Amino acid sequence: MKLSNEEQEQAFREWMRKQYNDEGMRRYTDNAIIAYSHALRTGCRTLEPYVAGNLFFYKNGCEFDAVYEQLREKAEFRRANELYGNGTLAAGIQLYQAFLHNGDDAPAPEVSAPFYLKQDIDSNGYDDDQGLDFRYEEVPMTPLQKIYYGAPGTGKSYRVNKMIEREYPVRSERDSHCKRLIFHPTYTYQDFIGSIKPLITLDRPLDYIFAAGPLTVLLKEAFMHPTEKYYLVIEEINRGNAPAIFGDLFQLLDRQSSGKSEYAVANNDITAFFSRDPGLKKLFMEGKIWFPANFNILATMNTADENIFVLDNAFKRRFALEYVRISFENLPQEWSHPYDTFAGRKPLTAIFQGTPLEDYVSQLYYEGHLSRDWPTFARLVNKIIDMVNRQQLQDAGNRSGEARYRLARIPENKKLGPFFVSEADLCQRDTFINKVIFYLKQDVFPDHPHYLNESYEELYLIYQEDEADLFELLR
Numbered sequence: 001m002k003l004s005n006e007e008q009e010q011a012f013r014e015w016m017r018k019q020y021n022d023e024g025m026r027r028y029t030d031n032a033i034i035a036y037s038h039a040l041r042t043g044c045r046t047l048e049p050y051v052a053g054n055l056f057f058y059k060n061g062c063e064f065d066a067v068y069e070q071l072r073e074k075a076e077f078r079r080a081n082e083l084y085g086n087g088t089l090a091a092g093i094q095l096y097q098a099f100l101h102n103g104d105d106a107p108a109p110e111v112s113a114p115f116y117l118k119q120d121i122d123s124n125g126y127d128d129d130q131g132l133d134f135r136y137e138e139v140p141m142t143p144l145q146k147i148y149y150g151a152p153g154t155g156k157s158y159r160v161n162k163m164i165e166r167e168y169p170v171r172s173e174r175d176s177h178c179k180r181l182i183f184h185p186t187y188t189y190q191d192f193i194g195s196i197k198p199l200i201t202l203d204r205p206l207d208y209i210f211a212a213g214p215l216t217v218l219l220k221e222a223f224m225h226p227t228e229k230y231y232l233v234i235e236e237i238n239r240g241n242a243p244a245i246f247g248d249l250f251q252l253l254d255r256q257s258s259g260k261s262e263y264a265v266a267n268n269d270i271t272a273f274f275s276r277d278p279g280l281k282k283l284f285m286e287g288k289i290w291f292p293a294n295f296n297i298l299a300t301m302n303t304a305d306e307n308i309f310v311l312d313n314a315f316k317r318r319f320a321l322e323y324v325r326i327s328f329e330n331l332p333q334e335w336s337h338p339y340d341t342f343a344g345r346k347p348l349t350a351i352f353q354g355t356p357l358e359d360y361v362s363q364l365y366y367e368g369h370l371s372r373d374w375p376t377f378a379r380l381v382n383k384i385i386d387m388v389n390r391q392q393l394q395d396a397g398n399r400s401g402e403a404r405y406r407l408a409r410i411p412e413n414k415k416l417g418p419f420f421v422s423e424a425d426l427c428q429r430d431t432f433i434n435k436v437i438f439y440l441k442q443d444v445f446p447d448h449p450h451y452l453n454e455s456y457e458e459l460y461l462i463y464q465e466d467e468a469d470l471f472e473l474l475r
Contacts, residue, residue, distance in 0.1 A: 008056040009037055015099050019108045027108065034199075034209045035276045036092035044071070044089075055093070061100035068093060088276060136283050139226045140258040141293045147237060147316070149301040150324035153417030156300040157235060159324060163298075164231050177221075179214045180233040183240030185309075189247040194269060210273050215249070220274055222295040223283065229294050237299040241309050252291045253318035259293025303413040326382065326417050328375040334423040335374055341429045342372040344469035355475050356387055372471070374426050378416040380474050381440065384451060385410045414444045433464050437473070 003011065016036070019027040028036075040055045058064040071077050072090075098109050148156040168174040181192075194212040212220075215232060222230040243250055254262040271284040299319070301311070344351075348370055352361040360383050364370040369379070389409050416436070425431050437452075437459060445452040452459065452473065462468045 003059060005041075005054050005056040008059055009041060011104065012040075012056070012096060012099050013037055015104055016095070016108065029272060029275075032272075032276065034207060035088055036095060038199075038209070039089040039092045040096055044077075055096065059100070061097065064097060064100055068097070088278075091278070136223065136280075137226060138258065138260055138292055139294060141229075143255060143259045143291070143293055144231075144296040144298060144320075145253065145255065145318065146297075146320040146322055147299045147301050147311075148322050148324050149303055151326055151413045151415050151417050152302055153420030154324045154326055155417070155419050156302075156324045158419065160233055160298050160300065164233075167229055167231075177228060178231040178233060179218045180235065181214050182235040183237050183242065183245060185240060187240040187245060189245055192245050193247065193249065193267075194273065196269075210269055212270075212273050216270050216273060219270075219289075219291070219295060220277070220280070222292050223274070223280060224277075226292060226294055229296060231296045231298060234297065234299040236302060238301045238309050238311055242311060243315050246315075249289075250315070252289070253297075253315075255291070255293075261290035261292075264288040264290040326415055328369075328379060328418050331375060331418050335418060335426070336371075337426070338371060338373045339426050341426060341432050342374070342377060342470060344372065344471060346469065348372065348376070348471060351469070351471050351475065357383060357474065374421065375418065377470065377474075378418065378420070380471070381444075382415040384474060385412070385415055385444065388448065388451075410444060429467075430464060433460065433470075437463065437470075440473075 013033050016028045016033045017026070021027050042054070044055055055064075058067060095108055098106065148159060150156055164174060164178055168177055190213070192213045192215050194210055194216045196208050197211040199207050199209045218230055218232055222228075246253070248265050248267060251263050251265050252261040256262050266287050267289045268287050270289050271287045274280040274284045274289075297319075349361055349365060352358050357380060360380070361370060364376065364379065370376055392409050421432065421436060425435055438456060441452050441456045441459060454462075459473070463470055463473065
């Protein structure tokens, strides 16, 4: 009776599992068997109708040989083989040929498959037991391992983007050399590095395969192309438990002067994943992993969220830290436009005459920075925070004992950064009030006796329904 494609695949897998070397060790790991089987099942789908997309459709050795002879001459096959594990497809085909011709009890032969790099190089033979003799040479360079921190909306992510754009101006190159992710309270080591997961498709039974996480995928690319820089960008690094997410790879954050990790650590899952690629098999035969010099890690940290997961000193000292201060200079024009949201009849100098902000408003006027726009509004809010905190310090000097510690100072990270709002928020008054005014009432001045001392419902009615001047809020 003719076997189905699924039964044929299972027979091929069992044959590979029975392959042992002279020392009695299995020649193929479970990950390797899965990789070869998956390549045979799906690697030629782009070549239909030249061949059946699932090569387990062919169950006769002579028929399969004829198909392969036609297939190997096609440029589409070279591209499929290069994309699918860099030679894994061709190596899997040779093993399947041996299985079809020699039967279930025959030993697997030594296989030879082409190996491709992005650069043009000559094809080399591939010994499946030993891997390709790929001459990896670490290129000394200074890796970036830095955390950008500051108040919300200061442009931390914008700064990271601009730096990577300078290295890779072309969007496609930038996307292939950078992976961006965000830490959050439920993000885990398995999400970041990878884990064993079930794999189910319409044409195959349930199986398990190592699903690589973003760090592992990008790290492999860095090893394959040691002269090119790769960037792992972690947004909101303190919103997740960073030391737990890095796990055993935490040790790799220590770098030598050459840029390479000071210490290598054993990680069988990552090295087995790398070893599916013929070019990396020899490099990781010892089962150890490290960060090469061309592997950069950039992170952002919103200091207003530092109470979610506090980064311990052991973690922080392995990163350079750069403070991104609040600055409204050189803002894109969209953020400096005098939108109707900030419209009003009275001059700003008249609104703030006789208030604590009078001198500062005059200063902005003479500097040419006073206008009915977002930068002026945010500058005035930030100045109020400074004045409140200064007053609290002065009052603390007149108090004694525990009373001075009960004074509620406003943390600096509660200030408004230039990118705290989007252009769309500025265009629509209702959106601006619901986002910015609500934030000021709930998080910045919740109990202040002078600023925003009405309930939020009252504030909303006055400034949304009655369209009162928003700058009047800051008197």
